[in-house]
Structure formats: structure tokens, C-alpha cells
Amino acid sequence: MSLALKLAYRNLMGAKLRTWLNVFVLSLSFVVIIWQKGILNGWDQQARRDTINWEIGGGQYWQGDYDPYDPFALEGSHARLSVATERAIAEGKLTPILISQATMYPEGRIQNILLKGIDPNQKIIELPSWELISENGDIPAMIGKRNAKNNHLKMGDYVTIRWRDANGTFDAVEVKIVHIFKSNVATLDMGVLWIPLQKHQKMMQMDGEATILVTDQKIGFGGSIVGWEFKDHYLLLTEIREMIEMKSVGGYVFFVILMSLAMLAIFDTQVLSIFRRQKEIGTHIALGMTQKQVIVLFTVEGAAHSVLAAILAGIYGFPLLAYQASVGWAMPGSTDDFGMTIAETIFPAYSIGLVLGTTLIVLITTTIVSYLPTRRISKMKPTDAIRGKIQ
Amino acid sequence: MNNSALIHITDLVKTFPMGKREFTALKDINLSFSAGEFSGIVGPSGSGKTTLLNIIGTLDVPTKGDARVIGRSVSDLNSKDAADLRNKHLGFIFQTYNLLQVYTVFENVELPLLLLKIPSEKRREMVLQSLEWVGLTDKIKSRPAQLSGGECQRVSIARAMVKSPQIVLADEPTANLDAKNSHTILQTMENLNRELNTTFIFATHDEKVIQYLRRKISLEDGQVVRDETIKG
Numbered sequence: 084m085s086l087a088l089k090l091a092y093r094n095l096m097g098a099k100l101r102t103w104l105n106v107f108v109l110s111l112s113f114v115v116i117i118w119q120k121g122i123l124n125g126w127d128q129q130a131r132r133d134t135i136n137w138e139i140g141g142g143q144y145w146q147g148d149y150d151p152y153d154p155f156a157l158e159g160s161h162a163r164l165s166v167a168t169e170r171a172i173a174e175g176k177l178t179p180i181l182i183s184q185a186t187m188y189p190e191g192r193i194q195n196i197l198l199k200g201i202d203p204n205q206k207i208i209e210l211p212s213w214e215l216i217s218e219n220g221d222i223p224a225m226i227g228k229r230n231a232k233n234n235h236l237k238m239g240d241y242v243t244i245r246w247r248d249a250n251g252t253f254d255a256v257e258v259k260i261v262h263i264f265k266s267n268v269a270t271l272d273m274g275v276l277w278i279p280l281q282k283h284q285k286m287m288q289m290d291g292e293a294t295i296l297v298t299d300q301k302i303g304f305g306g307s308i309v310g311w312e313f314k315d316h317y318l319l320l321t322e323i324r325e326m327i328e329m330k331s332v333g334g335y336v337f338f339v340i341l342m343s344l345a346m347l348a349i350f351d352t353q354v355l356s357i358f359r360r361q362k363e364i365g366t367h368i369a370l371g372m373t374q375k376q377v378i379v380l381f382t383v384e385g386a387a388h389s390v391l392a393a394i395l396a397g398i399y400g401f402p403l404l405a406y407q408a409s410v411g412w413a414m415p416g417s418t419d420d421f422g423m424t425i426a427e428t429i430f431p432a433y434s435i436g437l438v439l440g441t442t443l444i445v446l447i448t449t450t451i452v453s454y455l456p457t458r459r460i461s462k463m464k465p466t467d468a469i470r471g472k473i474q
Numbered sequence: 475m476n477n478s479a480l481i482h483i484t485d486l487v488k489t490f491p492m493g494k495r496e497f498t499a500l501k502d503i504n505l506s507f508s509a510g511e512f513s514g515i516v517g518p519s520g521s522g523k524t525t526l527l528n529i530i531g532t533l534d535v536p537t538k539g540d541a542r543v544i545g546r547s548v549s550d551l552n553s554k555d556a557a558d559l560r561n562k563h564l565g566f567i568f569q570t571y572n573l574l575q576v577y578t579v580f581e582n583v584e585l586p587l588l589l590l591k592i593p594s595e596k597r598r599e600m601v602l603q604s605l606e607w608v609g610l611t612d613k614i615k616s617r618p619a620q621l622s623g624g625e626c627q628r629v630s631i632a633r634a635m636v637k638s639p640q641i642v643l644a645d646e647p648t649a650n651l652d653a654k655n656s657h658t659i660l661q662t663m664e665n666l667n668r669e670l671n672t673t674f675i676f677a678t679h680d681e682k683v684i685q686y687l688r689r690k691i692s693l694e695d696g697q698v699v700r701d702e703t704i705k706g
């Protein structure tokens with residue numbers, strides 16, 4: 084094997100241009116897959132972190148009937164909090180959020196929104212609820228910047244909202260936009276209006292009630308609450324996971340295309356060189372190599388492309404990827420509107436496993452592709468091969 | 475029967491399939507070669523010289539009969555043993571030199587020693603010695619493309635001789651060379667034969683080669699028609 088490596092090295096270095104062309108294409112697939120996986124990893128990590136910090140904390144309890152995908156169920160999905168729950172809230176382990184449907188009339192247009200009541204004093208999620216602490220009689224409201232942009236709302240604006248309370252009675256009031264927050268978590272922002280919990284409860288005739296309870300990441304809660312279901316991170320982050328998985332597929336397709344290109348080039352090189360180098364193969368055999376040894380030599384030679392590619396990818400890819408990791412990748416502004424949890428700048432996250440895994444895949448694929456054409460060698464008659472007779 | 479013979483061929487027949495029929499390339503060959511011979515298989519093109527040399531070189535097997543090379547029957551050798559035998563005891567010189575184009579002169583000559591797993595210090599010594607025999611020590615770093623035909627054939631002689639094999643098989647070694655170069659390489663091989671007692675077997679129809687031979691085996695249509703020893 085070490086002999087094969089030595090000879091393969093000599094042959095590759097002698098072949099120059101063709102070798103380097105193949106190696107370059109292969110190195111590109113290396114860099115591209117690692118880069119794009121790194122971006123997705125970075126996005127995934129950021130999205131999870133933001134979602135946890137801003138929205139779901141250490142997990143949520145949902146009132147039994149609550150279903151975020153069914154707005155019609157909202158009317159019934161709220162419940163009074165038990166004494167024990169109230170105590171946990173007071174201890175900072177939980178914070179309640181009441182969710183109801185409403186209509187907003189910005190500039191005379193009609194807009195369906197979710198009204199979310201939150202305790203202005205909560206410290207469990209990063210949503211700046213303290214902005215809703217107010218002294219005067221106005222109902223303070225807070226929206227995200229996507230929502231503000233879509234509805235042309237500014238700080239200090241008043242906007243009319245209309246809702247139906249627990250008794251089915253319609254009512255309307257003007258709220259004052261006291262703060263516009265900026266969050267990567269789109270679900271906190273798009274179509275949501277935040278108001279103080281107690282005001283919300285009063286408006287709805289639902290004193291002491293809530294729809295969900297967010298647990299603190301550090302303290303946690305742990306117990307079970309009758310009539311409420313605990314939703315853990317795995318469940319609450321499903322959407323992010325699925326989105327990243329979907330994006331990954333696109334990336335794999337690209338990787339597979341690039342790899343196929345490289346593999347085709349190497350396969351072609353192998354077939355051609357086995358054909359062109361028949362005389363060389365015959366000579367090796369005459370000098371005392373077995374056909375098997377020649378096959379190993381050619382396979383190693385082909386597979387060595389991937390080793391060189393890994394080295395080359397390291398040479399130009401490493402600084403490129405490291406630079407990207409430090410400055411991040413700026414997302415185009417419009418991604419805000421996709422409703423995905425995404426930061427303005429994604430910092431790619433590369434892992435050793437990613438690099439090693441990619442290297443292994445490329446190495447194995449290259450070896451297989453290099454080996455396949457060499458089976459011709461075992462069918463060759465050495466006496467014909469020496470003369471370079473075309474078979 | 476000569477038991478001290480290095481190569482012993484008895485009742486050898488070689489046929490090749492030709493469509494549905496068979497073509498007999500060698501017929502009833504009986505020959506022996508001893509250590510230190512400087513002999514040639516001589517005959518017109520197509521008479522079976524290369525076929526015979528290939529069988530002696532364990533690259534092909536007889537259809538009938540037997541060829542024993544250094545005590546081993548070539549028909550019985552598996553591919554690994556045959557490779558081993560070639561590696562240790564046989565040197566090949568080809569009409570078209572068959573040098574590896576991407577290797578330097580040094581690397582070309584070194585190759586058989588790599589296969590023999592000889593350590594690098596020793597390898598270097600042996601390669602330089604061999605290149606000295608053929609007078610090419612100043613071309614170590616050149617590649618075959620930079621050499622003349624005569625120089626290429628000298629490299630190939632160095633490659634065949636580097637492991638001091640017992641037998642060197644040279645198939646039409648002068649066919650691509652001019653008279654001056656032909657004589658140079660023949661003199662080189664003659665010297666090596668005398669100094670190292672290496673057995674040389676040529677396949678040739680070149681008069682320039684024939685005049686150096688000490689034994690001339692004439693082949694016609696796959697049959698030995700004459701086997702003459704020429705006194706020096």
C-alpha cells in the first residue's frame with residue numbers, strides 16, 4: 084500500500100494539468116458543501132437560540148384546547164390559573180400569555196391580528212414587555228418592526244382595535260403604539276399586537292385567565308398542570324427543524340451535482356488513463372507487479388485526487404470560510420417578510436464532524452469511482468498490454 | 475537433458491484462437507539455456523520469437539508442453555508467484571523501451587527495486603551503479619522525453635540490470651535505433667554479460683545483433699530450424 088501511495092504520488096505529480104483540474108472541481112464541492120452546511124448550521128443555531136430566548140423559554144404549557152394553527156379554537160382555549168400556578172408565576176418560574184383574535188384598523192384598513200397579553204414585568208423571555216409599563220389611561224401596545232412596516236405604524240401612533248369578549252359582545256378601543264421591537268423571531272411580530280396582560284384580561288372579561296404559560300429556561304417548572312399540556316423544545320422547534328431540513332435538501336442537491344461532475348471527471352480520467360497507459364500497465368507487470376497490485380495502484384491514484392482536493396480545499400477554503408464565520412453572511416433585507424426566524428446576518432457554524440464527514444464521503448466516493456474502471460486491468464492480457472495493443 | 479539449465483523447454487506448443495480455428499504460433503520447441511549465455515532467437519517477423527520470449531518471461535503460458543524457468547514450471551505459477559519470479563530474476567528490454575514518461579531516469583531505474591522493497595539508501599546505490607554501467611549518470615534527473623532513442627534504451631537496460639537478474643529478455647532491442655546506438659547498447663550488454671554472468675536472450679532479426687550472439691537459435695513458422703553455437 085505504501086508503495087502504491089508512493090507510485091501514485093509520482094504519477095499524479097507527473098500528470099499535472101489534468102490532475103489539478105479534477106482536484107480543483109473536487110475541492111470546490113468540498114468548500115461549497117462545508118460552506119452551505121455551515122450557513123445552515125449557523126442559521127439553525129441562531130434560530131433556535133432566538134426562539135428559545137424570545138418566545139418559548141424552557142418550554143410552554145398550552146391550555147388543553149389551544150392550537151396555534153386553528154384560529155377558531157382560540158375562543159375556547161383559555162383557562163383560569165390555579166393557585167399553585169399563580170404561585171409559580173410569582174416565583175418567576177412561569178409567565179402567562181393570553182391570546183385572542185382581534186381586528187386592527189390601521190389607516191382605515193382592516194387587518195386580522197392576534198392580541199397577546201403579557202405581563203409587563205416578566206423576565207422569562209427577551210420580548211421587551213417592560214415597554215408596556217405605563218402610568219396614564221392609554222392602553223399601551225407594542226408591535227414588531229415587520230408588522231409596523233406592513234401597516235405603516237410608528238411609535239406614538241394610535242390604532243383602533245375591535246374584538247369580541249368572552250360573552251360574545253363586540254367592543255373597540257384605541258391603543259397607543261409605545262414601542263416597536265426588533266426580533267429575529269417572526270411569529271412574535273407578524274400580525275401580533277402585544278398589550279399588558281391585565282388590560283387584555285379585562286377587555287376579554289377573562290380575569291386571571293391565560294392561553295399559554297412560558298417556563299423559565301433556568302429555573303424551569305417541571306410539574307404538571309391539570310388541563311394544560313407541556314410542550315417541550317423538540318415540539319416547539321419543529322418548524323425550524325423542518326425548515327432547515329428542507330433547505331438542507333437543496334444544498335445536498337447542489338453538492339451531489341458538483342460531486343457528480345467531479346466523479347465523472349475522475350471516472351473519465353481513469354478510463355482514459357487505463358486505456359492510454361496500457362503499455363505502462365504491461366510494463367509494471369513485466370517488472371514484477373501482479374495485476375492486483377496494478378489495480379491498487381490505479382485506485383489509489385484516483386482516490387488520491389480526493390486527498391489533494393482536501394488539501395487544496397483547505398488552502399483556499401479555510402481562510403474563506405473562517406472569514407465568513409467572522410463577518411457573517413448578510414441576509415437580503417427581504418427575508419424579513421418570509422415569516423422565517425432568521426437573523427440579518429447569519430454566522431456560519433462549522434464543526435469538526437462536518438469537515439471530517441464531508442472528507443470521508445468524498446474519499447469513499449472517489450475511491451469507488453476510481454476502482455470501477457480498473458477492473459478492466461484484470462481482464463487485460465499482459466502480453467498485449469506491453470505492446471499497448473488496443474483491446 | 476541438462477539439469478543445470480536455467481531455462482528448460484520441452485515439447486512446447488503455443489496456439490492462439492483465431493476466430494473458430496486455432497493458430498499455432500510455436501510447435502514442438504525443445505530448448506535449454508544455461509547461465510551466462512548470450513543467445514538469440516532469430517527469425518523473420520511472425521515466426522514466434524516474441525511469443526517464446528513471453529512464455530520464458532512468465533507473461534504467457536504454453537498450450538502444451540512445459541517451460542521451466544529457474545526451476546519453476548511457468549504453467550504452475552499463480553500470478554503472484556509469477557510476478558515474484560519476474561521481479562527477482564528476470565529483466566525485460568523492449569523494442570519501444572517502455573519507460574514511464576512521468577518518471578525521471580532515476581525513478582524509472584528505481585522502480586524494480588521499490589517492488590523488491592529495498593531500503594532507500596541501498597536503492598540509490600544500486601540505481602547509480604546501474605546507470606554507471608550504461609554510462610548515464612549525468613542524466614539522472616532527465617525525463618524520457620528529453621532523451622534520445624539510444625539513451626532511452628540504455629535507461630531500459632539499466633532498469634533491467636539494476637537488480638542483477640539471472641536472465642534478461644530483450645525483444646528487438648535495436649529495432650528503433652541507428653547503427654551507432656545499436657552497437658553501443660550491444661557492447662554494453664555484452665560487457666554486462668561477461669562481468670555479471672547474466673544470461674541474455676534476444677529476439678531479433680537484426681544483423682547487427684546477430685553478429686554479437688554466441689548462440690543463434692533460428693525460428694521459422696514457430697519451429698526451431700537451427701541451433702548454432704558461434705565460437706568467439
Ligand SMILES: Nc1ncnc2c1ncn2[C@@H]1O[C@H](COP(=O)(O)OP(=O)(O)O)[C@@H](O)[C@H]1O
Binds near residue numbers: 499
Ligand atoms: N495474442 C495473440 N493472438 C493471436 N495471434 C497471435 C497473438 N500473439 C501472436 N500471435 C501470432 O503468432 C505469430 C507469432 O507472433 P510473434 O511471436 O509476435 O512473432 P515475432 O515476434 O517473431 O514477430 C504471429 O503470426 C502472430 O500474429
Ligand SMILES: [Mg+2]
Binds near residue numbers: 523524525677
Ligand atoms: Mg516480436
